[in-house]
Amino acid sequence: MHDSLQTFLTDKIEPNxxxxxxxxxxxxxxxxxxxxxGDKLITDFVMGSYKRHTMTRRLKPDSKYDVDVMFVLNxxxxxxxxxxxxxxxxxxxxxxxxxxxxxxxxRVSIGLRYKDNFSIDLVPGVPADDGCYTLHDSKELKPVxxxxxxxxxxxxxxxxxxxxxxxxxxxxxxxxxxxxxxxxDHGVFKSFHLEMLAAQLFEDRExxxxxxxxxxxxxxxxxITNASEKVLxxxxxxxISSYLDKPENPRRQEAxxxxxxxxxxxxxxxxxxxxxxxxxxxRAMGRIYDHFNTESGTAxxxxxxxxxxxxxxxxxx
Amino acid sequence: xxxxxxLDRIQQEIADHSGLVAEEIDGAIHIxxxxxxxxxxxxxxxxxxxxxxSYPYSMPRTYETGGRVPRVLDRHYYTGDDAGCCxxxxxxxxxxxxxxxxxxxxxxxxxxxYFQNQVHYEIxxxxxxxxxxxxxxxYEYYTELFGVSEPLIILRLIKAVLARDVRxxxxxxxxxxxxxRKCHLKSMKELKRYMHDGQLTLDAENFKKIIxxxxxxxMADAGDKRISI
Numbered sequence: 001m002h003d004s005l006q007t008f009l010t011d012k013i014e015p016n017x018x019x020x021x022x023x024x025x026x027x028x029x030x031x032x033x034x035x036x037x038g039d040k041l042i043t044d045f046v047m048g049s050y051k052r053h054t055m056t057r058r059l060k061p062d063s064k065y066d067v068d069v070m071f072v073l074n075x076x077x078x079x080x081x082x083x084x085x086x087x088x089x090x091x092x093x094x095x096x097x098x099x100x101x102x103x104x105x106x107r108v109s110i111g112l113r114y115k116d117n118f119s120i121d122l123v124p125g126v127p128a129d130d131g132c133y134t135l136h137d138s139k140e141l142k143p144v145x146x147x148x149x150x151x152x153x154x155x156x157x158x159x160x161x162x163x164x165x166x167x168x169x170x171x172x173x174x175x176x177x178x179x180x181x182x183x184x185d186h187g188v189f190k191s192f193h194l195e196m197l198a199a200q201l202f203e204d205r206e207x208x209x210x211x212x213x214x215x216x217x218x219x220x221x222x223x224i225t226n227a228s229e230k231v232l233x234x235x236x237x238x239x240i241s242s243y244l245d246k247p248e249n250p251r252r253q254e255a256x257x258x259x260x261x262x263x264x265x266x267x268x269x270x271x272x273x274x275x276x277x278x279x280x281x282x283r284a285m286g287r288i289y290d291h292f293n294t295e296s297g298t299a300x301x302x303x304x305x306x307x308x309x310x311x312x313x314x315x316x317x
Numbered sequence: 318x319x320x321x322x323x324l325d326r327i328q329q330e331i332a333d334h335s336g337l338v339a340e341e342i343d344g345a346i347h348i349x350x351x352x353x354x355x356x357x358x359x360x361x362x363x364x365x366x367x368x369x370x371s372y373p374y375s376m377p378r379t380y381e382t383g384g385r386v387p388r389v390l391d392r393h394y395y396t397g398d399d400a401g402c403c404x405x406x407x408x409x410x411x412x413x414x415x416x417x418x419x420x421x422x423x424x425x426x427x428x429x430x431y432f433q434n435q436v437h438y439e440i441x442x443x444x445x446x447x448x449x450x451x452x453x454x455x456y457e458y459y460t461e462l463f464g465v466s467e468p469l470i471i472l473r474l475i476k477a478v479l480a481r482d483v484r485x486x487x488x489x490x491x492x493x494x495x496x497x498r499k500c501h502l503k504s505m506k507e508l509k510r511y512m513h514d515g516q517l518t519l520d521a522e523n524f525k526k527i528i529x530x531x532x533x534x535x536m537a538d539a540g541d542k543r544i545s546i
Contacts, residue, residue: 280439316451
């Protein structure tokens with residue numbers, strides 16, 4: 001199963017993003033923003049999954065990869081004003097760089113959309129204590145004090161400790177979350193939450209291969225989510241899973257159900273692999289990754305056969 | 318019926334299932350082998366169906382012997398002393414497999430669908446359909462049978478069956494204004510025919526507990542007046 005997951009990663013999950021091209025693009029944008037903001041800009045850096053090397057391929061073919069660049073401003077303003085500042089800059093940049101189609105004002109950033117398959121998100125923030133920065137949570141719009149650079153360092157450290165297997169494992173987990181979102185027709189998990197949960201879990205814990213890693217991750221993630229335990233930001237200290245309990249849009253039960261399904265499927269795959277039943281192991285993985293699901297026709301035939309014969313439903317005391 | 322005579326009969330009845338053989342072990346008949354569930358060579362299950370010395374009055378027990386079905390209740394497999402496949406709830410056993418029917422009826426009506434459902438779970442992570450565990454599933458069954466979900470009405474219907482008050486011309490115990498024949502007669506007759514009083518009494522007790530619990534919860538609003546159950 002490990003080899004099948006490796007092939008899945010290489011063929012279907014690794015983003016088809018040209019890093020060299022993207023690097024020159026964000027370098028150009030950062031230089032321009034620096035020129036235009038002058039003294040208002042304290043520092044800027046690339047962050048997010050692009051920088052953490054945990055970005056995954058988009059499931060929808062027309063969607064673009066977001067490269068997040070944080071601009072730390074020397075202003076003590078609210079989000080709206082920070083976005084206004086960045087929007088003014090973005091307008092000028094669009095006029096100057098032909099490769100950019102347009103800019104979009106988003107919830108907590110300004111997106112520069114390139115003709116290529118990526119966009120660069122200009123994320124404004126302000127300095128905070130202890131070398132941290134205050135930026136805004138994209139789902140809840142509330143200020144968050146953290147340090148994206150230390151997240152990058154944290155993931156890198158754990159990845160090295162785990163023989164560079166953590167980042168691929170995180171990509172497998174994020175791909176699962178993308179498929180959950182596709183099925184639900186809305187996002188259920190925040191990628192950052194899953195990434196940090198995986199990194200914290202495997203900070204002091206080994207996994208023998210990707211299947212074992214997924215098995216440990218889903219078992220523990222299910223337990224934590226079901227018990228409503230907090231998942232603390234390793235830098236800022238806030239609960240990065242609190243979005244699951246947002247009163248107007250609670251997602252916790254949906255998250256628990258999805259994690260239980262994943263936990264059971266991977267546990268079955270582990271069991272079948274131990275029995276040398278590779279076909280059944282792949283079938284179990286097909287419950288959470290469409291890539292492995294080659295038997296949806298068989299399932300549909302069983303479903304219609306059992307329904308038409310009014311077959312008895314199983315029941316346990 | 319002598320065991321050898323019963324064994325001969327069982328062997329004839331399973332003739333269509335070429336992967337199965339019947340043999341007598343310590344006074345019980347075991348039907349063992351690989352069961353073809355109509356989904357190709359790769360989706361066959363190793364099974365052991367045990368008919369004890371009370372058969373055909375006792376229900377057969379079915380075991381999956383290949384270890385493919387996890388031994389957990391969520392996968393409808395009992396563990397411990399009562400181990401075996403949870404094919405369906407006792408309320409439906411006799412309807413599907415009446416006393417005296419050939420064992421092939423049991424295999425085709427209960428065992429094959431159970432394993433087809435297991436394959437569906439293996440592929441999709443869910444059963445085509447299933448009852449909830451425990452009394453919640455029994456509640457679902459009665460709701461489907463009677464077409465009502467109100468525990469008090471279900472209890473009245475069960476009690477009428479226990480009291481043998483199942484007659485077309487009598488007013489329906491559900492509390493509607495129609496006679497039984499135009500209301501719940503068919504479903505009450507089904508209970509009367511396929512269910513034994515012990516199970517019905519147990520279910521009635523459980524519905525009574527639900528109603529009492531509901532009454533306790535609404536006592537403040539309802540005053541002291543309790544509904545007679």
